[in-house]
Amino acid sequence: MRDVAIVGMGTTKFKSRWVDKTYYELAFDAAKMALEDAGLEKDRIDCAVYGIYNDFFQRQYQPDAFVHDYLGLGLKPMVRVNSGGATGGAALRIGYAEVASGLYDVCLVLGVEKCADTYNYEMKMSTPEVLRAILYTADMTYDNPAGRTAASGFALAVVAHRDKFGNPTEEQMAKVSVKNHFNATKNPLAQSPKVLTVEEVMNSRMIVEPFKFYDNCLYTEGSSAVILASREVAERITDKPVWISGLGASADYVMPGNRPNIYTFESSRLAARKAYAMAGVKDPLQDLDLAELHDAFTGTEIMAYEDCFFCEEGQGGSLIDDGTVMPDGQLPVNLSGGLIGCGHAVGATGIMQTYEVALHLRGEAGRRQKKGARRGLVQSIGGTLCTWTVCLVLER
């Protein structure tokens, strides 16, 4: 396999609604920024991978075809990836394979998502209709009629984890929310920059037990893109390549009856283990300088500390209590604000997380820069009870 570098990247702002852009117009903005960052003309792109999650959100089946057309990439090969919340990470994985295999030298990996064009006229808001669109991803015969949400699937796991290990507590989850909302105040791209107190989070209204309002990410619109290139090309066109040194992926049984338990996400553990082995990461707490973890919910960020081996199984809550994952801690988690602070534009999210880590490795993260960052982790998860996980280790 060939070495693969990120040679260009761009992202739109993450917002609750981009009313003045369609999904392909948003994608265009991210692609243009990534090309300018790389100093490449669009005709230098050999192939493209598009991460787009929900066709109802876009109001379009096969939206990738229209993105490809709008970007002027006709006759180049492309493929669309959809792995729920892990769509961005999964798109990066395919893009990596395109270049590492030697099939192509330059690959555009672009994620985009709208969502708030869906609308509940009676309630005068998008969210319940967004959730209805998502519910079509639950098994239509057996699960969809139960009216669950993405949050309830993960809530079931967090409750099971708490019953088994005694954490995460409500207070630990609230601390994660405070951290991520605060981190977002230093990210100009973020949707939800907020200075909150633990009490405010704990007193916010209940959504799905044990998640209160501020324990959840919001739905977001946006687009993020990276350009991947082989070592030969990367060394010719940029003096600040960011290398994908580790990559791991796993897809678990979507039906929890086929799993030994639901209090741990085995796909996440496998993906992290594989990515670490490939990158030579022995002790993640020592060997990584920062991590962007998939915090769709505060409780699942805490589970991710364990699944990414920052601590022993069952000890996740201790890392937010002792400050390890704080901006000034040993291993800051979600300096971008994460999904909770920066936003969750589903197909773009994993690419936004990658953009964030790469920005730190390039020393361009401004007020939230992790000093001297050399190596970081991206974790992208999605699907019922974490069906998919993709982990990437990035290095400069």
Added chain:
Amino acid sequence: MDKQQREAWYLYHQQKYGIPVEYLRREYERELAGQNPMDAPLEIPDKMEVFYKYSYGQQSRFFRELRENQAVYGAKCPQCSKVYCPPRAHCSQCYKPTEWVKLKGTGIIKACTVQHYTTSAFIKKVPFICAYVQLDGTDFLLMTNMEVEDVSKIGVGTRVKAAFRENRHGTITDFYFKPLE
């Protein structure tokens, strides 16, 4: 658009999408009255919809038994003895065809949360229980919701029993779970 054209617009969209005229008026009056600049984002009502005559394939008997006989069936692997409910025609580990087994309809809640907010389709039912139930005699989990007076009385370990609705349609919602006294 003049007043008559606007009213025709409302009526057309109400008939096409089932959105009440009062909501359409609230959302679109300003636009239709020409008060938005020519280059401002233009929003329109729309809906994605497809009709089905869906086949349950090899799971058909499960739904016919629900509808006709008020009975819950599982699917047993002859090789490893795992019993699936929801049923499947083949064991996913052994790749052997499964056999139908009649279940008692009782079970236990293995994972549980309370939904206080949810999708448009269910928002009027909150709060309700969202749980995975393991039916007795099975080795699998079934997603269910439970509308109960006091959600705090339901949790992991609660014993439940299937109850059947009077009007059954051949869908998983032909039965629901209630706590076993």
